[in-house]
Amino acid sequence: MNNNDILRTLRYTFDFKDAEMIEIFGLTEREVSRSEVSNWLKRDDDPEFAAFFDKDLAGFLNGLIIKNRGKKDGEIPKTEKSLNNNQIFRKLRIALNYKEDDILEVLSSVGMHISPHELSAFFRNPSQKQFRVCKDQVLRYFLRGLQKRFRRTDQI
Numbered sequence: 001m002n003n004n005d006i007l008r009t010l011r012y013t014f015d016f017k018d019a020e021m022i023e024i025f026g027l028t029e030r031e032v033s034r035s036e037v038s039n040w041l042k043r044d045d046d047p048e049f050a051a052f053f054d055k056d057l058a059g060f061l062n063g064l065i066i067k068n069r070g071k072k073d074g075e076i077p078k079t080e081k082s083l084n085n086n087q088i089f090r091k092l093r094i095a096l097n098y099k100e101d102d103i104l105e106v107l108s109s110v111g112m113h114i115s116p117h118e119l120s121a122f123f124r125n126p127s128q129k130q131f132r133v134c135k136d137q138v139l140r141y142f143l144r145g146l147q148k149r150f151r152r153t154d155q156i
Contacts, residue, residue: 001136003052006088006143007060008041013147024063028076030056054083061091068095085134086122089142093123096146106145112138 011021018034025032039050062077080087093103100116107114121132 001085001139002044003054003057003083004040004044004049006057006139007052009143009147010060010064011041013143013150015151021060024060024067027063027066027071028059028079030059030063030079055079055081057088058083058091061088061095064095065091069097085136085139086126089134089139090123092142092146103142106149107138107141109148110141110145112141112145114138 010016016024018037021037022032022034036050039048040052040056042049058080062079065077092098096102098106100119103119104114104116118132121130122134122138124131
């Protein structure tokens, strides 16, 4: 998945305003302007569109973890220079304080049924034999399930 798409989806899902997004970045001591946030959220064909890089997404997700769970004693999470779907999925799991059952419920709410063993393989160390790469489809379904859970679209 594209990092800009992930940011757009998270903003919509949790109904973050520009100020809240700037605040989330600030929790990891990353200063961003409102115009930067706006350009990251624009469509790909917009002339003012700006690419949202892995290090920026990692910073945002780390800020989301701090916002939802609190800051660890004296340390700010290290911002990774590159991310994969497994790391994004793990950071969202931590930020939302989700357990295995919560994730399985979110996925099944949008028609994706996986076993607990398949799910745990996404969160294993890549050097382990049981590790599985989280494909775009799984992450997309998880984000869609979060939207369904946090955005009440049935009222429209």
